[in-house]
Amino acid sequence: MPKTPALDDRSLLAPLLASGWTLDADRDAITRVFTFGNFVDAFGFMTRAALWAEKWGHHPEWSNVYKTVAVTLTTHDAGGLTELDVKLATKMDALATP
Numbered sequence: 023m024p025k026t027p028a029l030d031d032r033s034l035l036a037p038l039l040a041s042g043w044t045l046d047a048d049r050d051a052i053t054r055v056f057t058f059g060n061f062v063d064a065f066g067f068m069t070r071a072a073l074w075a076e077k078w079g080h081h082p083e084w085s086n087v088y089k090t091v092a093v094t095l096t097t098h099d100a101g102g103l104t105e106l107d108v109k110l111a112t113k114m115d116a117l118a119t120p
């Protein structure tokens with residue numbers, strides 16, 4: 023399977039950076055900490071996001087502490103951001119919105 027191309031159009035990041043994502047330039051990754059009302063909501067978010075990640079064959083680096091979920095998105099095959107990261111971040115924002 024061909025590698026996903028690098029994200030050439032960086033303007034695609036703008037809505038994500040405005041919604042709470044941060045660019046980690048060293049890794050060419052985006053990060054965001056989601057905070058929920060309780061552990062069940064946090065884990066429910068992770069469960070729903072995991073199904074999209076698996077469907078798209080694109081997986082987050084993430085960790086959960088009680089009601090927070092810290093997410094890092096980058097494309098390992100590409101060594102940096104691709105449109106798949108934008109797609110998954112956008113989906114995560116939607117899933118986290120009550």
Ligand SMILES: C[C@H](O)[C@H](O)[C@H]1CNC2=NC(N)=NC(=O)C2=N1
Nearest residue numbers: 079080081082096097098099100
């Ligand atoms: C074969 C499989 O699709 C690849 O290994 C996928 C799996 N999930 C992945 N997820 C992320 N974030 N980056 C990848 O390069 C990646 N590669």
